[in-house]
Amino acid sequence: MQNVLRVSQTVMAELEKLGDKYLVALRIAKDPRFERLSCVHKGTYADDCLVERVTQHRCYIVATCDRDLKRRIRKIPGVPIMYITQHKYSIERLPEATIGGGLVCGP
Numbered sequence: 001m002q003n004v005l006r007v008s009q010t011v012m013a014e015l016e017k018l019g020d021k022y023l024v025a026l027r028i029a030k031d032p033r034f035e036r037l038s039c040v041h042k043g044t045y046a047d048d049c050l051v052e053r054v055t056q057h058r059c060y061i062v063a064t065c066d067r068d069l070k071r072r073i074r075k076i077p078g079v080p081i082m083y084i085t086q087h088k089y090s091i092e093r094l095p096e097a098t099i100g101g102g103l104v105c106g107p
Contacts, residue, residue: 006060008037010049047072054079061091 007029015026039049047069054060055076062073063082073081074092081092 005031005034006037007034008046008049008053009039010041010044011046012036014046051076 012029015022015029041049050062050069051072054062054073058078061080061082064070065083070081073079078094080094083090
């Protein structure tokens with residue numbers, strides 16, 4: 001099984017709109033090693049796009065430092081959150097109820 005880094009079109013569009021403050025995040029997201037996820041919705045915020053996607057397919061690790069998005073993702077069982085703290089990557093532990101739940105997702 002191969003791990004693939006993915007970024008949705010909605011996230012890319014929002015990063016482009018946010019401008020210079022998020023230039024580093026945009027450069028990282030534009031890395032050709034990241035796979036683009038197409039979105040069928042129109043006019044949705046990136047947070048709503050991510051929450052909708054991981055609710056339907058609980059096979060993703062969501063990487064974010066956004067407090068509000070982390071709070072929303074925590075309400076979805078089986079979806080770990082990766083973030084940066086003290087210059088290191090961290091992944092929140094899954095609640096005990098979801099460990100070993102056998103969540104599998106295809107490509």
